[in-house]
Amino acid sequence: MEQSFDTKRVIIGPEGFKKVVDISVPKRVNLPTGYIESDKLAKISPGGSFFANDVEYYVFPCDTFDYVMHFLKRHTQIVYPKDGAYILMRLDIHPGKRVGEAGTGSGAFTLYLSMAVGPEGKVYTYEQREEFYKMAEKNIKNFSKFENVVMHNKSIVEGIEEKDLDAFFLDIREPEEAISAVREALKPAGHLGILVPTTNQVSEILTALQAHRFYVSEVVEIMIRQYKPVPERLRPDDRMIGHTAYMIFARKIL
Amino acid sequence: MEQSFDTKRVIIGPEGFKKVVDISVPKRVNLPTGYIESDKLAKISPGGSFFANDVEYYVFPCDTFDYVMHFLKRHTQIVYPKDGAYILMRLDIHPGKRVGEAGTGSGAFTLYLSMAVGPEGKVYTYEQREEFYKMAEKNIKNFSKFENVVMHNKSIVEGIEEKDLDAFFLDIREPEEAISAVREALKPAGHLGILVPTTNQVSEILTALQAHRFYVSEVVEIMIRQYKPVPERLRPDDRMIGHTAYMIFARKIL
Amino acid sequence: MEQSFDTKRVIIGPEGFKKVVDISVPKRVNLPTGYIESDKLAKISPGGSFFANDVEYYVFPCDTFDYVMHFLKRHTQIVYPKDGAYILMRLDIHPGKRVGEAGTGSGAFTLYLSMAVGPEGKVYTYEQREEFYKMAEKNIKNFSKFENVVMHNKSIVEGIEEKDLDAFFLDIREPEEAISAVREALKPAGHLGILVPTTNQVSEILTALQAHRFYVSEVVEIMIRQYKPVPERLRPDDRMIGHTAYMIFARKIL
Amino acid sequence: MEQSFDTKRVIIGPEGFKKVVDISVPKRVNLPTGYIESDKLAKISPGGSFFANDVEYYVFPCDTFDYVMHFLKRHTQIVYPKDGAYILMRLDIHPGKRVGEAGTGSGAFTLYLSMAVGPEGKVYTYEQREEFYKMAEKNIKNFSKFENVVMHNKSIVEGIEEKDLDAFFLDIREPEEAISAVREALKPAGHLGILVPTTNQVSEILTALQAHRFYVSEVVEIMIRQYKPVPERLRPDDRMIGHTAYMIFARKIL
Known part of the structure; x- marks a missing residue:
């Protein structure tokens, strides 16, 4: 299936950490304090957040800028x-x-x-x-x-x-x-x-x-x-x- | 008649002279080296130019910026x-x-x-x-x-x-x-x-x-x-x- | 007499007013809110101030910068x-x-x-x-x-x-x-x-x-x-x- | 003996390499393309240069800035x-x-x-x-x-x-x-x-x-x-x- 705009997410973490991830591709996403699987990421609403080893990460839809x-x-x-x-x-x-x-x-x-x-x-x-x-x-x-x-x-x-x-x-x-x-x-x-x-x-x-x-x-x-x-x-x-x-x-x- | 986007023109002259004029309004437009009537201005194609006392002025359509x-x-x-x-x-x-x-x-x-x-x-x-x-x-x-x-x-x-x-x-x-x-x-x-x-x-x-x-x-x-x-x-x-x-x-x- | 460094004063007033005056030259010094005579200025200690129509002016020695x-x-x-x-x-x-x-x-x-x-x-x-x-x-x-x-x-x-x-x-x-x-x-x-x-x-x-x-x-x-x-x-x-x-x-x- | 101003040298090399060395202290000075002994450096006139593996290095006296x-x-x-x-x-x-x-x-x-x-x-x-x-x-x-x-x-x-x-x-x-x-x-x-x-x-x-x-x-x-x-x-x-x-x-x- 073709990747598209709506399947991209930006993860924002501590100390300027920023990563764009395509949630339509199954993958383990490495983070400064752990990792998250892309299918788990797909379940987080835009504007939501998750924790990896007690550190909070925000999840946004992906802009042109990002x-x-x-x-x-x-x-x-x-x-x-x-x-x-x-x-x-x-x-x-x-x-x-x-x-x-x-x-x-x-x-x-x-x-x-x-x-x-x-x-x-x-x-x-x-x-x-x-x-x-x-x-x-x-x-x-x-x-x-x-x-x-x-x-x-x-x-x-x-x-x-x-x-x-x-x-x-x-x-x-x-x-x-x-x-x-x-x-x-x-x-x-x-x-x-x-x-x-x-x-x-x-x-x-x-x-x-x-x-x-x-x-x-x-x-x-x-x-x-x-x-x-x-x-x-x-x-x-x-x-x-x-x-x-x-x-x-x-x-x-x- | 309502003024509209397409009736605006930018006149650009010497030493940074810049003026936006509405050509749908009859008016004498003063310039650093003379003047032009708005109806005469209306006949100049966008991208064209005219002279006022031997000085050239350019005429452009009006952008949002202008x-x-x-x-x-x-x-x-x-x-x-x-x-x-x-x-x-x-x-x-x-x-x-x-x-x-x-x-x-x-x-x-x-x-x-x-x-x-x-x-x-x-x-x-x-x-x-x-x-x-x-x-x-x-x-x-x-x-x-x-x-x-x-x-x-x-x-x-x-x-x-x-x-x-x-x-x-x-x-x-x-x-x-x-x-x-x-x-x-x-x-x-x-x-x-x-x-x-x-x-x-x-x-x-x-x-x-x-x-x-x-x-x-x-x-x-x-x-x-x-x-x-x-x-x-x-x-x-x-x-x-x-x-x-x-x-x-x-x-x-x- | 030769003018010298020590006879120059900077007058600082409201709204960025700044003037360098030679107090060895008799002169009326115009200010935004009045004036001061240079001989009266000569009697003000460096770092002192005077008033012209209720507005305060500071008097400093003159630096190279000034x-x-x-x-x-x-x-x-x-x-x-x-x-x-x-x-x-x-x-x-x-x-x-x-x-x-x-x-x-x-x-x-x-x-x-x-x-x-x-x-x-x-x-x-x-x-x-x-x-x-x-x-x-x-x-x-x-x-x-x-x-x-x-x-x-x-x-x-x-x-x-x-x-x-x-x-x-x-x-x-x-x-x-x-x-x-x-x-x-x-x-x-x-x-x-x-x-x-x-x-x-x-x-x-x-x-x-x-x-x-x-x-x-x-x-x-x-x-x-x-x-x-x-x-x-x-x-x-x-x-x-x-x-x-x-x-x-x-x-x-x- | 006390170190002094006159015993400092700046070595300038390729790609912004810059090093200040005290030539009164016997020492091997490492360079991007080799090295020089401080006593050899001491014999180079200010404004002079030397080569380390075919790369030229300039030697200057040391300013306050350096x-x-x-x-x-x-x-x-x-x-x-x-x-x-x-x-x-x-x-x-x-x-x-x-x-x-x-x-x-x-x-x-x-x-x-x-x-x-x-x-x-x-x-x-x-x-x-x-x-x-x-x-x-x-x-x-x-x-x-x-x-x-x-x-x-x-x-x-x-x-x-x-x-x-x-x-x-x-x-x-x-x-x-x-x-x-x-x-x-x-x-x-x-x-x-x-x-x-x-x-x-x-x-x-x-x-x-x-x-x-x-x-x-x-x-x-x-x-x-x-x-x-x-x-x-x-x-x-x-x-x-x-x-x-x-x-x-x-x-x-x-």
Whole structure:
């Protein structure tokens, strides 16, 4: 039987322990203070809890966030939630939108797109490396609630099959080489979002966007700072993410 | 005739000039280098441009982001996009979800919620101050694509009418007093997000969440850093937002 | 009579009001709620206060920090205290050290260097633009406690007169062109600090440092976040400095 | 023979390897790609290098920064350089100043103070826990260039022996209990700096400072962001320090 969204559970335990488990697969789940069998886990209502050697564990249904951060198989750097959330907003991704993406990578952001455009929308995603394509396919099938993702196992530099897209997201090695193909695929005033790790790439892309008549609306980075949730000793965590990527947002002008 | 989403345009000009205009309302629109009449603006295709005294202006359709930042009438601090985007992700807001909110404020975040849950979803929003309620009503009608927002002109401390909500978002003066009512309205494992400006409030809320059996998943702040989009002299802006709010995310446990 | 350190006072008033006044110059000092004559100000002990229309103002002696931020005449961007403090530490500037600097600019950082190396140390500073040189000379004389600054009105690209310096600090347009001259002036293992505003310059300097056999110990930026000092509503300021400069630290290797 | 400043060397190797070695102590120094005997190391000029299995290592004299970060023995959290540098500037610590400190901790910041006030200045430091006091004493003797540190093995809450100090720095458990004693020891307009990890403590201290007639000049945190020094792929490090402490600066008013 195909695994699905509703069979995933997040187990949360002491000291930041977090594990996503598929309860449709019989398995012994190891915990910091013992274990639980997946069939026993299946009987706990979402929001409920259980004890393993006197330590309480909470059981929640699995969100996109949990799935992406703790279950999905990766062979590449994924788009982090802090960045992904902002990209969805800046690209104006909403139910019914038609959106393109390259590369698919592990499919983490493809899932976010799929969840955001809903049953009336469509996500077209391109990945040229075959092993990545196959793993992403599994990751997406394994979670997607809506049947709205079309996958292509090719590079967009060879051309994008779709036209009049509302938005396109680029997370590939040399995005400046794909700007021209993306311009073809976007509708007028369509949104483009690009994610790159280095400042040198930002400079190259800005030059390419000027050359291909895109209006650059924002170059930005998002920093996330988490706090220890202790009311009487409130303070940020000792360590934080220092950098994931720079984001460039642009719109196609005529 | 009722104003609608499709009649709004963003005009983008030199040195960060940005204006949202309703082209269904006859009006002279002032620009840094001249003006344009709204009926002339209406004839420019989205993604197109025009000149005012030799300076080019771009014309785009109006996104939720543009509407919230540059058009919506405010009498309160709004939820900033950097925070709003992350809240949508952490509360797992997707097409079809049923979500509660208090207070409505200017309706900025209500619109984000409305756009995210789509035609199959529902947003229930509460605002006790009448003048805020009325202005939010206009702001929401003026933009909302989906007929999915239910507004209440009352405080949630008096009770929330809906049950089994997927998520609730609190942006009110004393959120710790509403935790109990929110718990009643949420389904098991439902998501709660709270926005507060001060560290003292974070401490108070953490204490209240423990008392009402919520699992705190994250206390966090999001910082956004924008760069000047000049390829050969790339650098962050001189000034940035130093603080908007702290966010607390929690889930109802049984 | 020459103005000196001991004749400067900082007046601190409501809502962040801060003014540095030279009490040796007869003058009416305007305040948000009135004024005070400088001779009356001279009679107030450091740490004392006075009232202007029922509002209290505090009077402090003038620190290097106050002088640099609120009195010194500028025609250029100065080195900010958050950066200056870190540079002093990373260049290991201490009493007795011999340090070079280019360009002098408004002399703000020259003063910090002068204060740090003390009576046994020496600061050699170069500024090629004559009007800057003259203004810096006044700014430095006006405050310096120690007679330890030697000023040159020339570019270091033409050669640095001193040898065996402990450290050198570069804050000029094209620092990569001065690396070779600085290498000549530094003692083996000597410290080099460079301040530049753009990422492109950081890349160019890293390449130049490799070419001239410097060991790069750190590329860094310092962010400062100030809080409103209200105990029951503690929170960061709404706005903060987004960027001043990147700093590169290196050591001369043989 | 007593160890001294001039006998310390920093060895810098591949992938961030950094080690401080005392060349006056005969010892085999282990390296990622082999080892070097300390007597052989002693013969390498500062700024020179050596090879261990074809990998080059650089040898530098040991700075205060290197000593504090890589040699000094700690049993407590030390004041980080990013914070320490800013504290020195805000407390206006310069050659000739008389400064107090509590607690001494591992002596890291005591050393910074000692290096900053120079031969004409004085540092008075208090530590009540005997084992900390003894370790700090060793750490300070082991490095200090100037004979300007006076150590006390007692709590300042019992009283501070010195009077008319230019500045005082507090890094103790409950600084709010020491404010009164510090006020006695400071000269009018004298500087006070306090370091605390939590927001709750900031609130408590602000209340105590108001009660003891201190003017609060700044509540602040310093964030440091390091970049990978690769010119063609410039980007910040993946991880950074998320939090060390909040700093509160105040001045004694009459």
